[in-house]
Amino acid sequence: DSGVTQTPKHLITATGQRVTLRCSPRSGDLSVYWYQQSLDQGLQFLIQYYNGEERAKGNILERFSAQQFPDLHSELNLSSLELGDSALYFCASSVDDNPRYEQYFGPGTRLTVT
Amino acid sequence: GNSVTQMEGPVTLSEEAFLTINCTYTATGYPSLFWYVQYPGEGLQLLLKATKADDKGSNKGFEATYRKETTSFHLEKGSVQVSDSAVYFCALSPQSGGSYIPTFGRGTSLIVHP
Numbered sequence: 329d330s331g332v333t334q335t336p337k338h339l340i341t342a343t344g345q346r347v348t349l350r351c352s353p354r355s356g357d358l359s360v361y362w363y364q365q366s367l368d369q370g371l372q373f374l375i376q377y378y379n380g381e382e383r384a385k386g387n388i389l390e391r392f393s394a395q396q397f398p399d400l401h402s403e404l405n406l407s408s409l410e411l412g413d414s415a416l417y418f419c420a421s422s423v424d425d426n427p428r429y430e431q432y433f434g435p436g437t438r439l440t441v442t
Numbered sequence: 443g444n445s446v447t448q449m450e451g452p453v454t455l456s457e458e459a460f461l462t463i464n465c466t467y468t469a470t471g472y473p474s475l476f477w478y479v480q481y482p483g484e485g486l487q488l489l490l491k492a493t494k495a496d497d498k499g500s501n502k503g504f505e506a507t508y509r510k511e512t513t514s515f516h517l518e519k520g521s522v523q524v525s526d527s528a529v530y531f532c533a534l535s536p537q538s539g540g541s542y543i544p545t546f547g548r549g550t551s552l553i554v555h556p
C-alpha cells in the first residue's frame with residue numbers, strides 16, 4: 329500500500345459526459361501528479377500540482393482540467409468524453425515538487441467510455 | 443525534448459535466468475533515472491533510482507548503473523523468480539532547465555516461467 333488513494337476504482341460512462349477522478353496523496357506529500365496509461369500511448373504525464381499551485385503541464389487535453397485543494401487532495405476533471413479517453417488514470421504523490429524525488433502511485437482509476 | 447526508450451517486450455524467461463532490460467534516454471544536463479515496476483492490477487512502485495553518473499541503484503536483487511557516456515540505465519537481475527513477473531518502466535526526471543516534467547518509457551513486460 330503506497331498510501332495514495334484514488335476513487336473511484338472503476339468508472340463507466342458514455343461519450344460526451346463529464347467525470348471527476350479524486351486522489352488523496354500520502355500524508356505529508358505536497359505534490360500530486362496525474363498520468364494517463366493506455367495500451368497505445370503508454371504512461372503519459374498529464375499535470376502536476378504542488379501545494380495547491382500548478383507546477384508542470386504535460387500532454388493534457390483542453391477538455392481535461394485538474395486542481396489541488398487546500399487539504400492537498402486533487403481532482404482530475406474530464407469532460408466531453410470520447411472513446412479514446414478510455415484508459416487507466418493514475419495519480420502519484422511526492423514530498424517535493426522536484427520529480428527527482430520518488431513518486432508514490434495510487435492504484436488507479438479505470439475509465440471506460442462507451 | 444526528453445525521451446526514454448526501452449526494449450520492447452514481452453521478455454519471457456525461465457526461473458533463475460539472468461535478466462537484462464535495456465533503457466536509453468535523451469535529455470539535457472544530468473537527469474535522475476528511475477526504474478518502476480507495475481504488478482498486475484496495481485500502480486507503479488519505485489524499484490530503484492540513480493541521481494548522478496556512475497551511480498548504481500539496487501533493490502531486491504535488481505541493479506542498474508547510470509551510464510552518462512552511453513546515456514543508458516539498463517536493469518539487471520542475476521536470477522529471476524516467478525514473482526518478478528510484472529511490467530518494468532524506465533523513467534527520467536530532469537534536474538535543470540526549468541522543466542519538471544517526468545518522462546517514462548513505454549514499459550517492458552517480463553514473464554517468468556517456473
